[in-house]
Amino acid sequence: MLTLLIIGASFIGVACLVGGVASIAFRSEGGSAVEDRLDMLAGLSNPAQAKKKDEINLLTNPLGETNPFEEWLAKSFNLRLFLQQADTKVSPAKLALMCAGLAGAGVLLPIMARLPMVFAPLGLLLGPIPFLYFYMKRGRRLGKFAKQLPEALELISRALRAGHSLAAGFKLCADEMGSPIGDEFNRCYEAQNLGQPLEDAIEEMTDRVPNLDLRFFATAVILQRQTGGDLAEILDKIGHLVRERYKIYGMIQSLTGEGRLSGAVLLGLPPVLAIVMWRLNPGYLSMLFTDPMGHQMLAAGVVLQILGALVIRKIINIKV
CATH class of the missing domain: 1.20.81.30 (Type II secretion system (T2SS), domain F)
Known part of the structure; x- marks a missing residue:
């Protein structure tokens, strides 16, 4: 069961990272129909311009800074452009190392501190933190x-x-x-x-x-x-x-402020309440980590939290 829990936590961590990357990719394509129409009117949507965009710009990609990882990633998502939009000098390779290092540290520290093994896979959730930081910096x-x-x-x-x-x-x-x-x-x-x-x-x-x-x-x-x-x-x-x-x-x-506040409270209340209950009565909460039915309830709770966050975001995210 512990193996299944580790696999499940690993899947959630990777899914969060991929979901963050995908949300930015789709977000940057918002209003693509309007932009394509504007490109056509301006005479920009032609094969020569498309080929030109795919070429490596030596001003933004200095010699010696490209690597196979970045070239592979650029086929689906331009991470270098994302970091430029965040106004940072961190390279895509360094960002990947930061995410991998935090994920590895999050797994090793609970083991070295002799904490319950359930905290080890949860440490993988530290991996996307650098990416989320640059995502918020880019948004600002x-x-x-x-x-x-x-x-x-x-x-x-x-x-x-x-x-x-x-x-x-x-x-x-x-x-x-x-x-x-x-x-x-x-x-x-x-x-x-x-x-x-x-x-x-x-x-x-x-x-x-x-x-x-x-x-x-x-x-x-x-x-x-x-x-x-x-x-x-x-x-x-x-x-x-x-x-x-x-x-x-x-x-x-202003009209969606109540919905955004309700979403923040509903999403933050379960983990905060779990931490408080763990401090007050660890045995009361340990059933979620030791009993097989508790594992299923914990997994269902995480899935419902993610679904709830997506539904609330869909309601309050109104395009102008």
């Missing part, structure tokens, strides 16, 4: 970028009305705006300053920052450079649209 950075975007668009619009070029507007945004949007626009400006076409530099910025509003901006700029028009007025309208979307998003957050 992308959220801050989205909040800064309307002001950046208005700044570029005012620069265009003052007679500056679009590249000069990017440089002004890079100098005046803080991180992360200032860093991204500065990187875009430096790329075109070194000879890369501005359209390609903007497209690469949309790849680095998976933001639908930024995709609208990139499409508007590329279309304007191909067909002409008042880009300053277009940027004003896009900035106004983004601000209105954030107002609606704030209303949704």
Whole structure:
């Protein structure tokens, strides 16, 4: 039974890690239909551009930093791009070593401390912690970028009305705006300053920052450079649209606050209560780890917790 418990805990740990990776992969593809439509309108969805995206960029992948593990992982998920979006210098190989090291330490420490063997497989749950940390850091950075975007668009619009070029507007945004949007626009400006076409530099910025509003901006700029028009007025309208979307998003957050708080309480109460009961009366809770029926109840409880978390997330996660 202990072997089955270890196998089950290992499966849960790996499933959590794979689920986190998959959630980010699917999340970055949110609004893919709209983005594909924008790419088609901007003339970006062609085989030459797709082939170009698959090539290794020497500016982001310095010589000697690629390895077979990263090449294998890049076929399904671009972990290097994920770490760049989290604004960290940790390489994919180092992240994998950190996850494996924490998982191994979580298994060995209970054994060395002579704790009950049930704690050994639970130590595998420490493995995804570095990945989850960078996932949250990435989410905070992308959220801050989205909040800064309307002001950046208005700044570029005012620069265009003052007679500056679009590249000069990017440089002004890079100098005046803080991180992360200032860093991204500065990187875009430096790329075109070194000879890369501005359209390609903007497209690469949309790849680095998976933001639908930024995709609208990139499409508007590329279309304007191909067909002409008042880009300053277009940027004003896009900035106004983004601000209105954030107002609606704030209303949704306030209306779903009760559901999010209820989900946090319902998900946090069972483990906290289990720890309290273990401290007060270990024998009362030990039946879950010693009796075969307790093992089944514990496994059912974990599965129901995960299902409950998914259902609550589905209810409160409203797309704007």
